[in-house]
Amino acid sequence: MKIKSIKVITLSMPFNHGGKKVIFHGKEWKSLEFNLIKIETNKGITGWGEAFGYTSWKSVKVAIEEMVAPLLIDKDIENIPNLLLVLQKSLHLFGRYGVTMFAISGVEIALWDALGKEKNKPIHELLGKKNKEEFKAYSSLFRYGDPKIIEEKCKQSLDDGYQAIKLHEVEEKCIEAGGKGSGNIPLMLDVNCAWNYEETIAKKDFLQNMKLKWLEEPIYPPEDYQTLAKLSEELGVPIACGENACTEFEFKAMINQKAISYAQPSVIKVGGIYEMYKIIQNCEMSNIQVMPHSAYFGPGFLATLQLAALMTEDTYIERFYLDIEKEFYPGFKKALNGMYKLPTGPGLGIDFDYKTLSKYEI
Ligand SMILES: [Mg+2]
CATH class of the missing domain: 3.20.20.120 (Enolase-like C-terminal domain)
Incomplete structure (x- = not known):
């Protein structure tokens, strides 16, 4: 099964913490930004992942689109540990921590979801x-x-x-x-x-x-x-x-x-x-x-x-x-x-x- 497309979808989710007004990174904190990763395969299977977001959501989204996705399009999904190694080795110069790793993490989760769906097995199996x-x-x-x-x-x-x-x-x-x-x-x-x-x-x-x-x-x-x-x-x-x-x-x-x-x-x-x-x-x-x-x-x-x-x-x-x-x-x-x-x-x-x-x- 091959990876056809990788898309980042960001949600801004209103939330209520039940306390007093909170200022977070300069603004009142009223919503949480979630980066969802949607992978489509050539077999019509969709895998979902999540990358760390909040105030870093835009940077992480760009990192996925510009740095991670181009390394994966048309690649076979079967051996995810190997794909993860390729991503980490190719991108290590941009940091083994923070935005780069958030981007890799979110995409990798979506790969497992797609593979599990193809094999009709939960990821742990x-x-x-x-x-x-x-x-x-x-x-x-x-x-x-x-x-x-x-x-x-x-x-x-x-x-x-x-x-x-x-x-x-x-x-x-x-x-x-x-x-x-x-x-x-x-x-x-x-x-x-x-x-x-x-x-x-x-x-x-x-x-x-x-x-x-x-x-x-x-x-x-x-x-x-x-x-x-x-x-x-x-x-x-x-x-x-x-x-x-x-x-x-x-x-x-x-x-x-x-x-x-x-x-x-x-x-x-x-x-x-x-x-x-x-x-x-x-x-x-x-x-x-x-x-x-x-x-x-x-x-x-x-x-x-x-x-x-x-x-x-x-x-x-x-x-x-x-x-x-x-x-x-x-x-x-x-x-x-x-x-x-x-x-x-x-x-x-x-x-x-x-x-x-x-x-x-x-
Ligand atoms: Mg903690």
């Missing part, structure tokens, strides 16, 4: 042995900076069936409110690289008292694995990191330096499905649990489930706890008894209804 079809889900809250709203959002998450919650807060009173709102369920804290080593270690007692399942990206820059390793040793709280790392090599560096307890590869950033599969295998060989970053709503979310099906270790699937105006896959808005089920269809498992989403196209 094309890669390895299924170990799971149900996953623990967690509600990943927006950053509110307001204890009252945080407590409310924790309670709403519990009502929606989630049995684990992640906060994106940095102030102690807000983190405490999350602890109060979530009760005895696992609680995670993501500070998105807000602190440095000294600031983190100064909060040691407080963080330990919060009994966190993990502390995510405590320091800037996120690739300072030496400092993360020091914190892993001294803080007494498990450290998670990886949503800003690309390729298996960065994860190997993280593991080799003993920087983390949990690895968080993000399939729409890391290099795609096969790159993430290699990362999962490396992590499991090193007894590092993988907690995928999946704060997405489209094909990137389902690609994460396909990969999670292959994991032998326990994992949690992240759901960005926002109301978007139109869900891609409405079944994942809530978690039944705290769990998500692996979809059973070919490729990514479910095809979204593009007709209803097309009104958000920009």
